[in-house]
Amino acid sequence: MDSQRCHALLSQTQRYHDHQNSADEVPMSHNPLLERHSLPPFGDIRPEHIAPAIDALLEELREGVEALVARAEQQAPDWDSLAAPLEALNDRLSQAWSPVSHLNGTMSTPELREAHDGCLQKLSDYSTWLGQHEGLFRAWQALRDGPAWPDLSEAQQRAVDNALRDFRLAGVDLPPEKKKRSAEIRSRLSSLSSTFSNQLLDATQAWSLDLDDDSRLKGLPESSLATLAANAEAKGHSGFRITLDFPSFYPVISYADDRELRQEVYTAFVTRASDQGPHAGKYDNAPIIEETLRLRQELAGLLGFSSYAEYSLATKMADSASQVLGFLDDLAARALPQGREEFAELERYAREELGLTELAPWDVGYVSEKLREARYAISQEQLRPYFPAPKAVSGLFAVVERLYGIHIKEDTSAPSYHPDVRFYRLFENQTPIAGFYLDLYAREGKRGGAWMDECRVRRRENGELQLPIAYLTCNFTRPVGDQPALLTHDEVTTLFHEFGHGLHHMLTRQDVADVSGINGVAWDAVELPSQFMENFCWEREGLDLISGHVDSGEPLPQELFDKLNAAKNFQSAMGLLRQVEFSLFDFRLHLELEAPSATDVQALLDSVREAISVVPKAEFNRFQNGFSHIFAGGYAAGYYSYKWAEVLSADAWSAFEEAGIFDQETGSRFRREILEAGGARDAAELFLAFRGREPSIDPLLRHSGIRAA
Known part of the structure; x- marks a missing residue:
C-alpha cells in the first residue's frame, strides 16, 4: 500500500x-x-x-x-x-x-x-x-x-x-525530530477535519422553526409547503417545520414573501457553527479553523514549501501559485463589469417593482427569483412537474447508454442501508463492468451536499478482476405521499454532475488501483467529467430523454425549453464571481497567512469580497465556519479546481457541439482518452489527446454568457 x-x-x-x-x-x-x-x-x-x-x-x-x-x-x-x-x-x-x-x-x-x-x-x-x-x-x-x-x-x-x-x-x-512532528501534525489534522464536519452537522440539525399554519409562508410553492409539512409530521407536530437542510432552507430564502422570516432563516444558516446567530459559540468551528491553518502551514514548512498552497500544487495541474492567482484574477476582471450591471439591475427591479429601497443579503435570492420570473416567465418550481425523479434517473441512464453503448439495470438483491437507496449495475455487451449505489434524498443524520465516493476500486489480483463500485449521494427534496419526488432543473444538473464523477470511476480500464478511476488524477482536473455531464441538461436532445410531466409524461415543451435556455445565463457573472470569491479566499488563506486568528481569516474574506463581490454582505455571516470543502474535504488550497476544470469541460463539450452531442466517434474518444485512462497519464496529455490542442478559456466564457469573451 x-x-x-x-x-x-x-x-x-x-x-x-x-x-x-x-x-x-x-x-x-x-x-x-x-x-x-x-x-x-x-x-x-x-x-x-x-x-x-x-x-x-x-x-x-x-x-x-x-x-x-x-x-x-x-x-x-x-x-x-x-x-x-x-x-x-x-x-x-x-x-x-x-x-x-x-x-x-x-x-x-x-x-x-x-x-x-x-x-x-x-x-x-x-x-x-x-x-x-x-x-x-x-x-x-x-x-x-x-x-x-x-x-x-x-x-x-x-x-x-x-x-x-x-x-x-x-x-x-526528514530528520527524526521533524518526521515525528510531521506525524503529530497529520494525526491532529485528521481529527480536526472530522470535528469540523461533526460540529457543522450538529449545528445544522440543532436549529428549526415550527409554524402552526402557513400564514408566514406565503409565496412558497405547494411542493415546498408539502416538504415543510412532512418535516413537522416526522417530528410528531402539526403545521410546518423549517430546518437548515437545503430542501427546506432554499425555498424559504427564494420564495417567502415574509422578509423577517427570510432574515431569520438566512441568519441561522450563515452563522452555523460560529460565534454568531441563534446558537452562538455552541458549535463554533473558528478554533478548528485557526488550528487547522496553523498546522497546515507548519507541515508545509517542514517539507520545504513556502506555504501550504505551494505544497498542494505538487499534485495538481497548475504549475505555480502565481499561475492560479493569475487565472482567478483574470476571470474576476472579465466578469466584474457585467456582475455590477446585473446587481444594479436587481436593485432597480427591487426598488421599482417590489418597493425595496435597499437590498439586504436575505433579499438577493428572493428578488432574483422574482426578476427571473418577470423576465423569462420561468422558475425552478415551474419546471419541477417535468422532472419526476424516476424519469430524470431513467433519462440520465438513457443519455449514458446512448453516448457510451452501455446498459444500466437495477439489482434489487444488493445489500442496502436505507429504503430510499437503489443499487444498479452497468453492463457492456451483456457483461457486468461496474455498479453504483444511488442515494438521492435528504434526511436527518445525512450530511448536506452531493458527492461521489469509492465503494470498490477496479483492480486485478491473481488474474481476478474486481469491478468498480461507486456511491452516488445527493440531498434532494424527498417524495411526499404517493407522488414521486419532483426535482428542480438545478437538482437534475447536480444529479448529472455526480454521475459524471461516477462514470470516471466506473468506466476506467485501469487495473492498477492507484491510477484507477479518479485515483492519481490531478485534483484540478478531476471535475472535468462531472462538469461535462451537466451540459446534457441544457440540450433539446438530452432533455427529451430526461423530462416527462408527472401526470401526462409529456417532455418539456418547446416554450419552456426556450425560456430555460434564455434564462440559463441569468446573473451568470454574479455566479462566476461568487465561485472566484470562494477560490481566492481559499487559495490566499493557504498562501499568505501563517498563523491566522479568526479575525485574520474574517479580514481576508472581507478583503476578497470587497475586491470582487457585488452583492451585499452581512457582518455576522460566518461562511468560513461551514466551508466543508476546504476544512473537512479535499479542496484545501484547491477550490479553484472547479473553475480550472470547467475550462477543460467547456472546451471538451465544444467538441460535441461541433460533431453532435451524441456523436458516437466523439463519445468513444472522450471515453477512451478521459474516462478510461484514469490517472495513468498526465491530465494535460489526456486533454490534448482528446481535443487535439491545448485547452482554451473561450468556451467557458461563452457558455457562461460572459460578454467580455
Missing part, C-alpha cells in the same frame, strides 16, 4: 449507518468488516464491529509491509513481489473502511459516529507510518531503478512515480 491510497481512505471521513439490532444478536467472533464481500454487508455492520476490525487490519497490514520490505532487501523487487501485494493489503483496509466512512455521512447516529471517529487517529498514524517508512521507500526506489522497470506497463510506472512523490510529500526524507 502506498501513502497516496491510504490518504485517500482517510479523506473518506464523511459517511454513516443506522442499524436497529441489539448488541447481542450477532457474536463478535463474526465481524463483517473482516470478511471479504463483493458488496458491503450493510445490514450486518454495527458500531462495535468498527474498532476491532480496524485494529486487527492495521496490525495485519503493518506485519505485511515489514515482510515485503524484508523481501525487497534480499532481492530486487518487481511488481508482483512488491506493488501487487501492497495493493492487496490496501484493498483489505478499503473494503472495511469504505462502508464505515460512507455510512458516517449518510446515516449518522451518536454510537456510530463515536466508533468511526475513534478510528481516525489510528488510521492517520498508520498512514503517516507508511508514508515515512524508509525501508518501504527504498523498496519502491529499487523497483524504479531496477531491472523490472522497463517491463512495467504505463499505468504501473505512473503508480510507482506517484508513490515516490508521495513518500517525499509525507516527509520520508
Whole structure:
C-alpha cells in the first residue's frame, strides 16, 4: 500500500449507518468488516464491529509491509513481489473502511459516529507510518531503478512515480525530530477535519422553526409547503417545520414573501457553527479553523514549501501559485463589469417593482427569483412537474447508454442501508463492468451536499478482476405521499454532475488501483467529467430523454425549453464571481497567512469580497465556519479546481457541439482518452489527446454568457 491510497481512505471521513439490532444478536467472533464481500454487508455492520476490525487490519497490514520490505532487501523487487501485494493489503483496509466512512455521512447516529471517529487517529498514524517508512521507500526506489522497470506497463510506472512523490510529500526524507512532528501534525489534522464536519452537522440539525399554519409562508410553492409539512409530521407536530437542510432552507430564502422570516432563516444558516446567530459559540468551528491553518502551514514548512498552497500544487495541474492567482484574477476582471450591471439591475427591479429601497443579503435570492420570473416567465418550481425523479434517473441512464453503448439495470438483491437507496449495475455487451449505489434524498443524520465516493476500486489480483463500485449521494427534496419526488432543473444538473464523477470511476480500464478511476488524477482536473455531464441538461436532445410531466409524461415543451435556455445565463457573472470569491479566499488563506486568528481569516474574506463581490454582505455571516470543502474535504488550497476544470469541460463539450452531442466517434474518444485512462497519464496529455490542442478559456466564457469573451 502506498501513502497516496491510504490518504485517500482517510479523506473518506464523511459517511454513516443506522442499524436497529441489539448488541447481542450477532457474536463478535463474526465481524463483517473482516470478511471479504463483493458488496458491503450493510445490514450486518454495527458500531462495535468498527474498532476491532480496524485494529486487527492495521496490525495485519503493518506485519505485511515489514515482510515485503524484508523481501525487497534480499532481492530486487518487481511488481508482483512488491506493488501487487501492497495493493492487496490496501484493498483489505478499503473494503472495511469504505462502508464505515460512507455510512458516517449518510446515516449518522451518536454510537456510530463515536466508533468511526475513534478510528481516525489510528488510521492517520498508520498512514503517516507508511508514508515515512524508509525501508518501504527504498523498496519502491529499487523497483524504479531496477531491472523490472522497463517491463512495467504505463499505468504501473505512473503508480510507482506517484508513490515516490508521495513518500517525499509525507516527509520520508526528514530528520527524526521533524518526521515525528510531521506525524503529530497529520494525526491532529485528521481529527480536526472530522470535528469540523461533526460540529457543522450538529449545528445544522440543532436549529428549526415550527409554524402552526402557513400564514408566514406565503409565496412558497405547494411542493415546498408539502416538504415543510412532512418535516413537522416526522417530528410528531402539526403545521410546518423549517430546518437548515437545503430542501427546506432554499425555498424559504427564494420564495417567502415574509422578509423577517427570510432574515431569520438566512441568519441561522450563515452563522452555523460560529460565534454568531441563534446558537452562538455552541458549535463554533473558528478554533478548528485557526488550528487547522496553523498546522497546515507548519507541515508545509517542514517539507520545504513556502506555504501550504505551494505544497498542494505538487499534485495538481497548475504549475505555480502565481499561475492560479493569475487565472482567478483574470476571470474576476472579465466578469466584474457585467456582475455590477446585473446587481444594479436587481436593485432597480427591487426598488421599482417590489418597493425595496435597499437590498439586504436575505433579499438577493428572493428578488432574483422574482426578476427571473418577470423576465423569462420561468422558475425552478415551474419546471419541477417535468422532472419526476424516476424519469430524470431513467433519462440520465438513457443519455449514458446512448453516448457510451452501455446498459444500466437495477439489482434489487444488493445489500442496502436505507429504503430510499437503489443499487444498479452497468453492463457492456451483456457483461457486468461496474455498479453504483444511488442515494438521492435528504434526511436527518445525512450530511448536506452531493458527492461521489469509492465503494470498490477496479483492480486485478491473481488474474481476478474486481469491478468498480461507486456511491452516488445527493440531498434532494424527498417524495411526499404517493407522488414521486419532483426535482428542480438545478437538482437534475447536480444529479448529472455526480454521475459524471461516477462514470470516471466506473468506466476506467485501469487495473492498477492507484491510477484507477479518479485515483492519481490531478485534483484540478478531476471535475472535468462531472462538469461535462451537466451540459446534457441544457440540450433539446438530452432533455427529451430526461423530462416527462408527472401526470401526462409529456417532455418539456418547446416554450419552456426556450425560456430555460434564455434564462440559463441569468446573473451568470454574479455566479462566476461568487465561485472566484470562494477560490481566492481559499487559495490566499493557504498562501499568505501563517498563523491566522479568526479575525485574520474574517479580514481576508472581507478583503476578497470587497475586491470582487457585488452583492451585499452581512457582518455576522460566518461562511468560513461551514466551508466543508476546504476544512473537512479535499479542496484545501484547491477550490479553484472547479473553475480550472470547467475550462477543460467547456472546451471538451465544444467538441460535441461541433460533431453532435451524441456523436458516437466523439463519445468513444472522450471515453477512451478521459474516462478510461484514469490517472495513468498526465491530465494535460489526456486533454490534448482528446481535443487535439491545448485547452482554451473561450468556451467557458461563452457558455457562461460572459460578454467580455
